[in-house]
Amino acid sequence: MATKIIHGKMQRLRVYAWEFPVRLTHWFNAFSILFLSITGYYIGDPFMHAYSSKQWIMGWMRLIHFIVAYVFLMSVIIRMYWAFMGNQFASWRECFPVSTEKRKEFMDALKFYFFIRKEPPYVIGHAALASFTYFLVFVVFIFEIVSGFALYSVSHPPSIVWTLLGGWLLNIMHLPTIRLYHHFVMYVILAFVPLHIYATWYMDPHEKNGLVSSMFSGFKFVPEKEIEEAEQ
């Protein structure tokens, strides 16, 4: 699992934290969000205008939006599947800071971000605050998927597939209201993006564990004493 390397005065272990499906879905999600936001914004507010009837701008935007929507759906499904099949760092249990220890970690991370604590809590996988945030982000993702398919379903003849993927939402919300929230929640996701990038960029030099590169390579570099503490 781990290779020992020496960094400065501190012994660090090279730990395989993020397995391939975790990294893959992370980047699929990231690019899906990028494409879905651009095309989705255009669908809500067509800022480019065609000068000829031969163009197909809205057509392309919608086509890309729908194709990427499927990619995003698959990516989210794979990630949720991996929450049950993957290693301890990918597990769904990470999402809920219920144990006393996790709750402390959660508070320590909060304190760190608010400059009350100098050291971030050291963990190999997700810190409790981060994983709880990602849980919320996934709830938001699922809302976007369900509301998106609800909107998509109305241009198709009724079928059980559309009903399951999102059509059921039409029973409890009016179509324009779904459209409003589908649009609005995009901004919630877009607000999360800089937060996420900033936090990573901020944490990386503090933890010195290769946080940023770990999402490419899967490996984190964790001080030996942290692991020993964790194992005790």
Added chain:
Amino acid sequence: MKFVSDDFLQEASESMESLGDKGISRRAFMKFCTGMAALLALPASFAPKIAEAIRGKKPYLVWLEFQDCAGDTEALLRTTAPAVGDIVLDVFAVEYHETIMAASGKQAEKSLMDIVKNNKGNYFVVVEGSIPLKDDGIYCCIGGRTAVDIAREVCGNAIATIAVGTCATYGGIPAALPNPTGAVGVKEAVPNATVINLPGCPVNAENITATVVHYLTFGTLPNTDKLGRPYFAFGKRIHDNCERRAHFDAGQFARQWGDEGHRQGWCLYEMGCKGPETFHNCPTVKYNAGTSWPVQAGHGCIGCSEPHFWDTMSPFYRRLPKVPGVSIESTADKVGAGLAAATAAGLVIHGIGRAISPKKEE
């Protein structure tokens, strides 16, 4: 090419006798029957069947008006050549219709009650207008009886009730927030009645006729969706049958009333058209005997045939509804952009905080 058989022509001319001296030509009658077949998504070969069915029985029909503007009555009466309205009035034996009947007062109410008593389970009711339920329904009374009381008796004993217009189907404009009279549609007011919903503001008279013609021809009401609307009229979205759809896909939009795009007949999406949210057969059947419909006339759809359209589809000239709970003028984009900007600002502040906070010991 021949669309109809000789038998049909024969039958059609026989039917003409029953239509009497109404000035409807045989041609107009044939056209009517084939048109009805097309509207019900039946092959043209059904036209003779329809002609026969219409010629046969004449169902009694009573037309009730509650909290309404008589717009649906107008839609029916103002149907123009080839006198569809006349044919409809001849298809039914209209026994009670507050706006067009000659009788009035006690005499009129008596004729209504006679129908209900003598033809139990053998007449149609058309209801126009919503039914108030608040304070025991006192906000709409006719001849001293509340609307809900009348509806219970008349609709409860009918073959079927055709709720016409958005008010009779889902409460419509009287039910718009804050709904002071507690207005509801017929199905909600009289849950045990057989109700078919034909929303629209006003209803398209052709859809009423087609519903009754379907019943006369097949002996059943047309299939409906979960909102009680027949699929033949409400199975497709306006946006998917709209004549401006090609401009939508191209990316050609009118952006202001009277601008170049509007004059060119481009898509009205940016002007708030609710065609993408509305199910109705307006683009194919059109109004006033196929003359026009809102989008053809250059005005976006306002979604008038959807439940609670007054609250959910407004503002009619904007793409998205207003954000509830936030100030009146806020749109989703303003609130959303504000949220994203606040996050970015928070991060900048945090960055500054980090720069000035004492450095951690290595």
